[in-house]
Amino acid sequence: MGLAKTEMFTDQQNEIALFAKAFGHPARVAILQHLFKINTCVCGDLVNEIGLAQPTISQHLKELKHLGLIKGNVEGTSVCYCINTENWSKMKQVMHAFLDQDMNNPTCC
């Protein structure tokens, strides 16, 4: 079907899955890493930085923006993107809670 049955899972589980899905494509990973690396807004050169066509990059940016992980500020004809640090922190908390769970006393076969 290709359709996740989200209604049978908790909000937390769905939230984790949504964030994870955003990181589930190397182009989006690369975009985010670049935004962190350059340490400021990036206007335009993402298409040159990543090797994909402009509409493809635009689409990935849209997803990240929709999730709130990045911000886009219009600057004349170009748009400047940067990490939404506040939301990134919130996302980190959610993901850490999931990744850092531990088995206190693992007794496996």
Place this chain on the structure above:
Amino acid sequence: MGLAKTEMFTDQQNEIALFAKAFGHPARVAILQHLFKINTCVCGDLVNEIGLAQPTISQHLKELKHLGLIKGNVEGTSVCYCINTENWSKMKQVMHAFLDQDMNNPTCC
């Protein structure tokens, strides 16, 4: 196309994306959380625990196993699954390195 152009990204970026993709479905999140929660191997009741059909669960388990995040031990007619703690730790390192990157001096528009 539905096909990620992995060759234009670094191994690290592709690895992050692969792990993230595994967490990109609430059923797999739920499976992993359950394995952590019960603190031991689980033989069989995952289908009852999660609300999906047996072949669907089996498919999700296969993906997680293929990534090395869980182990499956055959116990008679049933199979016991548990977290592969060693690989889970390695995965955590990779994901933390990505999530915990920081802008030292964010100057945004």
Place this chain on the structure above:
DNA sequence: TTTGTTTATTGCAATATTACGATTAATATT
């Protein structure tokens, strides 16, 4: 106003993912 520059949107083709019924495989039990 025309032209150039930059980003978003549309439309579409190719591939991937999700889900499950039906079946198979493997092993226990009787």
Place this chain on the structure above:
DNA sequence: AATATTAATCGTAATATTGCAATAAACAAA
């Protein structure tokens, strides 16, 4: 051997994702 139990696999339908060419939209500069 026959039957039951459990999990994997196969086949298939429905939906999602990825990528890009073509186009549109928005704005600046001439």
